[in-house]
Each structure stands twice: as C-alpha cells, then as structure tokens.
Amino acid sequence: xxxxxxxxxxxxxxxxDTCFNAxxxxxxxxxxxxxxxPDQRSKYSQEKAAEYEASCGKIWAQYRDCVQxxxxxxxxxxxxxxxxxxxxxxxxxxPPTPGKS
Amino acid sequence: xHYFSQLFHYDHPWSHVVIGMWHKYPNPHCTHVVTIDVxxxxxxxxxxxxxxxxxxxxxxxxxxWIVRVFGGSEDxxxxxxxxxxxxxxxxxxxxxxxxxSQFATCNEMIxxxxxxxxxxxxxxxxxEIQARMTLWRAAADKLENWLVQRFEQNAQLGxxxxxxxxxxxxxxxDRQLACxx
Numbered sequence: 001x002x003x004x005x006x007x008x009x010x011x012x013x014x015x016x017d018t019c020f021n022a023x024x025x026x027x028x029x030x031x032x033x034x035x036x037x038p039d040q041r042s043k044y045s046q047e048k049a050a051e052y053e054a055s056c057g058k059i060w061a062q063y064r065d066c067v068q069x070x071x072x073x074x075x076x077x078x079x080x081x082x083x084x085x086x087x088x089x090x091x092x093x094x095p096p097t098p099g100k101s
Numbered sequence: 102x103h104y105f106s107q108l109f110h111y112d113h114p115w116s117h118v119v120i121g122m123w124h125k126y127p128n129p130h131c132t133h134v135v136t137i138d139v140x141x142x143x144x145x146x147x148x149x150x151x152x153x154x155x156x157x158x159x160x161x162x163x164x165x166w167i168v169r170v171f172g173g174s175e176d177x178x179x180x181x182x183x184x185x186x187x188x189x190x191x192x193x194x195x196x197x198x199x200x201x202s203q204f205a206t207c208n209e210m211i212x213x214x215x216x217x218x219x220x221x222x223x224x225x226x227x228x229e230i231q232a233r234m235t236l237w238r239a240a241a242d243k244l245e246n247w248l249v250q251r252f253e254q255n256a257q258l259g260x261x262x263x264x265x266x267x268x269x270x271x272x273x274x275d276r277q278l279a280c281x282x
Contacts, residue, residue, distance in 0.1 A: 002126045002137040005158060013138060020142075021123055024151075029116050031149050031187035041188065045149035052144050060142070067138045076156065076178055079199040080140070083180045092150065092184040093193050093210065096225075 005074055009066040016063040019056040027052075103249045105228040107256065113267050115215040118222040119185055119192045121267045122213070126157075130262030133161045133255065151185045156199070167247060170240060171204050190215050205232040205244055207252060224260075228252055 004013040027048050034044035071077050111118050126134045136158030143152050157179045168174065177200040185192045194211040209228040216223050230248050232241035 003135060004138050005136050005156070009138070016139070017123070020139075021120075024123065025120055028120060028185075028187060032116065032190060035149065035188035041149060042147050045144075046146045048149065049144040049146035064140075067140060070138070071140065071156065074178075076199060079178070079202060080156070080180060083197055083199060083202070087197065089154075089182040089195055092152075092186060092191070093195060095189075095191070096212070 005067060005070040005076075009063065009070050012059065012063040012066050016056065016059045019059055020052075023048075023052050023055055102229060102231045103245060105230070105249065105252060105256070106226060108223070108225045109260070110216060111213075111222045111224055111264065111267060113222060113271060114220060115190050115192075115213065115222045117271055118213050118224075118267065121263070121270055122183075122192065122194075124266055124270060125259075125263050128262035128266050130258045130265065131255070133159045133258075135160050149187050151183075153183045153185075155181045155183075157181060157196075161251065164247065167244065171201055171244070176200070203233065205230065205241075205248060207248055209252075226256060228256075 001014050001017055004010040031041075031044060031048065035041040071080060113121070125131075126137055134157055136156075138156050138158075139153060140156055141152075141154035145151075159177045159179065160175050161177065162175050177198065179196050180199050181194060181196040183192065183194040192213040194209075196207075196209040196211075198205070198207045207228060207230045209226065212223075212225045214223050214225075215221075230245060230252060232245040232248075
C-alpha cells in the first residue's frame, strides 16, 4: 500500500484502505447483478451503503481528519479548493459519444 | 494544446480490473507515485455509485530550466475524482494537476468498461495538456512539450505496472481458490 501525505496519517490510511477494499470486494459483483432490477438495485445499494458506514465510518472519520490537516500543512488546501471550484466533478462524466473520439 | 489518447484491453473481467484499481500503486513500474490519499468518498444509497476524490503525490525530477523558470520542485500533486457505477459497469477516473496549475493544466480521463464478450476490459485514456496563455509563448511551448513527454512515459509505465499488479493479484487469488476446493 502506498504512503499517506504525512507519516502520521499512514497507519490510519492503511487501516481505512484495508477496510474499504474488503467491503468493496464483497460489494462489486453482487451490485452488478442487483442492478438489472431497479427495486433490487436500490435495496442492495441502501443495505451496502449502511454496511460501509457501519464497518468503515469510524476509521474513515479519523483518517479524514488526519489527512485534512496534512493537506493544509503541505499547502495543498488552496490548490484543492481552486480545483474544486473550477471543476466540482459532482456527477459522473457523460458516456462517450459514438463516432467522436 | 496537446491531445493524447490510447485504447487497449486488459485481459481481466471488468470487476477484477475495478477491484484492482485500488491496488494499482505502489508498483515497481510506477515508482513516481509515492502517496495516495482519499480526501472524500461517498456511496450513493440509491444508485450504488461510488464517488472517490483522491490526492496523489508524485516525485519526478523536473529539468533544471523548469524549476528555475516556474519554481517547481520534484513533488507534484494531482487531484483525482473517480466514479464506479455497477449498473452501467463503468469506472471513470478524471485527474488534474494541482502543482504548477497556474502555468499549465493536464486533464486526464480514464474509462474502464467491459469488452463485448465480458471477458476483458476496455481501457480508454485521453488527456489534454495546455500551458496557460499568459505565459511567454516560447516558454509555454517548451513547458507543454515537456509535460506531454512525461505524460506519455507515465502512461506507458502505468499500463505495464497495472498489468503486473492484476496478474499477480488474480493469479494468487485463483491459486488460493484452487487450493481451497
């Protein structure tokens, strides 16, 4: 696993990544299967979002606090804020248009 | 403005590639990526779409003239926003440089989707690299060319590195499964 911005956050990052990856590996394939049916999809998504929060929510909060501090220390907070303003990327990008590369 | 694009297949199903996405670094082909941090993540309880915002820290030597003119250092940071949509089986990763962003922008877009036979994964990558117009034109062109060159090298290394990571990861898992049965 890669390092975090600061050594202080690396152990928290690794714990969090391990938690997320374990959750994600169990999540993905059933999510694809469940999405064939709209009701099943929203039921599965809801359950899994709650499960993610329950398993990784606590370690995420600790890691996030640490990394937010690190982002500030490295002077990246203003650059990140500017990039978010220029392009919030709050929605998935549209699918590519056929025939246009 | 420079454009870059490439399209190829990974010989792994979509779900394996997307699980592998989070394990891409570190890998020996891409030692320039040294730190990765998630700064924001959400799992949509309606759609199941996962949005992740990360900051990648890279270490790569810049030519002396660039450091002299633009005051950069060998540390460069990138903002990356990814979406994994299980319904459309699409994973997209958009990236933009945070460092030197007052002089130039490098916008990259990656898309992973299943091949038509569902056995493999289509990888498409496009990038637009542009120096900001306020710069002295000659310096801007040189900066842009250097960024393009470095981007192309890294794109090649990324492909090699991720192929190895996926192979190792899924060979080990398949072996474990075979032993368990």
